[in-house]
Amino acid sequence: MGGGHPDPKRGIYIGTFGDFGCPTPQKISTYALSPNRQRPFAGALYNAIFNTWRRSRNQALYVIPPFVAAYALMSWAQERNEYLNSKAGRLAEGGSEE
Template sequence: MFPTRALRSGGGGGPIGKYGKFLGDWGNFGGQPQRGIISYTVSSNRQNPLAGTLNDAIFNTWRRFSSQVLYIAPPLLLAYYALSWATERNEYLNSKAGRKEFAGDE
């Protein structure tokens, strides 16, 4: 086994690096703070988190609806037409005229 693997495994906590500096175990890195990194943020009371929400919601909803309507509408219309035809046919066959017309078929 190589000594570097044992040192970098995190169990021993031995010296690591060129000058034998200990970086710390996982979650406990005790190194020097980095320099030269600049980050900018906007104060939370200066942000507008709902800016453009209503406008984006309307156009996003329309875009999603228009891209899916041709997949949903034709089967729904076909199912509605078939259901209404079947309901009318059932009502006719169970009426006096329907029973009289198809009485001998059974």
């Protein structure tokens, strides 16, 4: 059916979908494994634990320093806020004692 005449307007008509005008594939080998012989979760738990550990360890230097810096900054800010709102802090910074 396919492999038709050259059409100057649309090119070469190769046939309808599923019936293209090309030669059938030859010498293609396919292999399959029976579903009851497959082990889709073979080693899944082991790999999940150790892969998670490996990925977490590799990301530690990207995650921990910003959290430590943020914790130190928040700790300093809270201490400074408590000092500035205390009697001694108001007197030291020149504010009125009310």
